[in-house]
Amino acid sequence: MQNITIAAVSTRNRLGQPIDALADMRAWTEKAVRQGAELVLFPELNVTGYIQHAAARQWAEPIPGPSTRQVIQLARDMGVILSCGILEREEDRFYCTHILANGSGLIGKQRKIHTPVQEQPYWGFGGSIEVFDIGKIKVGITICRDSFFDEMTRTLFMKGAELVLMPFGYYNVPRSRYLKETIHGMSIQKACWTNGFFALVCDSAEDRAPNEWEENGAKFPGWAGVIDPWGSPLVFVERDGNGEAMVVQGISAEVLQNRRNHPNFLAAELRPELYQWTQASSETSDPGLIHLRRHFSIPRPMPT
């Protein structure tokens, strides 16, 4: 890792209006770059729109596809790395995907791994967890609740992640209470502390009226921030409201090294030979899921 300046933006979440969403991205990216940002993160599905409805599929695109090309162009114009969310279509399958691009092209993409039950009718489960070396730092991506799965954040650490991008599309959590008072906020801080990486987080900002697909509309609280490898927020938007917001923050390689070299850095003291997970996983081809779903009698579709 080298020192780098990163930004996260809580943008509006427009449904099926990628041209307008990309224009939002351009305006925010200009502001971020003027403040020195070398990488800018946008929320889950910010290009396509986030909606728990089959209508979403009509707006899906291949990756790379039209919106990806626009993002690459924007990255080229601004000389910056961008990460944003697109509902991905691949043949007849759909994924909630976040891309990472610079002016030369698509660096990579991460599909949402732990798709919740309320999204499963509309898009599927990602099939691999990736870490991308962008030169100054190695980057992983968790999409929304992926960040709460200890095994996923540990996997990103094991694959070398020094920074995890955490885009969200979360309803109804007042941002002033998010980090200190919600189990989700605690979870992000714990993941950083236990794995010694930085997290760059942002949620959508939208107060959407009831519409043809959403009986109650949608209300995203619009927070953004950076958590350091000790689990401490370096910056976080906490004032009330759910308007758009941006954070720009320099992060230090020395801080990461100090955390990972601390005598009590947990990830260096694991005892894998003792953990049940390892044993359970070696027994059958898909043992964890089979074990868990049998144990809890959860009648849910298997990932595809």
Next chain:
Amino acid sequence: MQNITIAAVSTRNRLGQPIDALADMRAWTEKAVRQGAELVLFPELNVTGYIQHAAARQWAEPIPGPSTRQVIQLARDMGVILSCGILEREEDRFYCTHILANGSGLIGKQRKIHTPVQEQPYWGFGGSIEVFDIGKIKVGITICRDSFFDEMTRTLFMKGAELVLMPFGYYNVPRSRYLKETIHGMSIQKACWTNGFFALVCDSAEDRAPNEWEENGAKFPGWAGVIDPWGSPLVFVERDGNGEAMVVQGISAEVLQNRRNHPNFLAAELRPELYQWTQASSETSDPGLIHLRRHFSIPRPMPT
């Protein structure tokens, strides 16, 4: 699981005075049982005394041994299950151990798994992670920082734990700030939420003057509490001070079932086929440690 009433006591931490420590336990157990407690937890090494010094070894005992027999007698007299901490000697090896006993005898013991570097000169690493069925509920034990290792708490869940006993011997964290403002407190709440178990926690209570083994003495803040399977504290000692304290709390089987049957219960949605941990662990006989220690160049003794 069936409904059960549990108690945790933050007791004094006496160095090498097991008779007095056992008398403390008797006094507190009487109070707890009068309030309906069926299981009472005491802090890390409360019988032997917690000290980071070779002197501790002179006070170590086999398990079962003299103190274990006293604890069984106390459990028999009070008709209760007890869990307390004894520095264990087995031949020429030493362990930081927590026992679980009822009036019929020793139910089991758990040795500390993730012994920190500052304790490693004096006692070793436990070699197995156990869950004990005590009739009404299945119980695991994490000793102090063991509770912060996601793999250990997940292992306890995978082995069936519905309640995790978390005895601590932690210095210098004001108890009024512990749960909300420290990464350790957040970590405990996250472990309960992500695994859907209850946690019964207590730290030592002691304000020990400098002495022949501790240049600066020791100051344990003396908190105790119960966290539910949603990660929410049911009861927690938060008033300032570091005096002794006790919590007694009924816990509900229905709450645990509701958490584990929630559509978004994370542990039921794991994707073990994708996690790096599994892959790394299948490569060599002790791969995780070798991998991690090579990666971070940590010159530390291997567990024995």
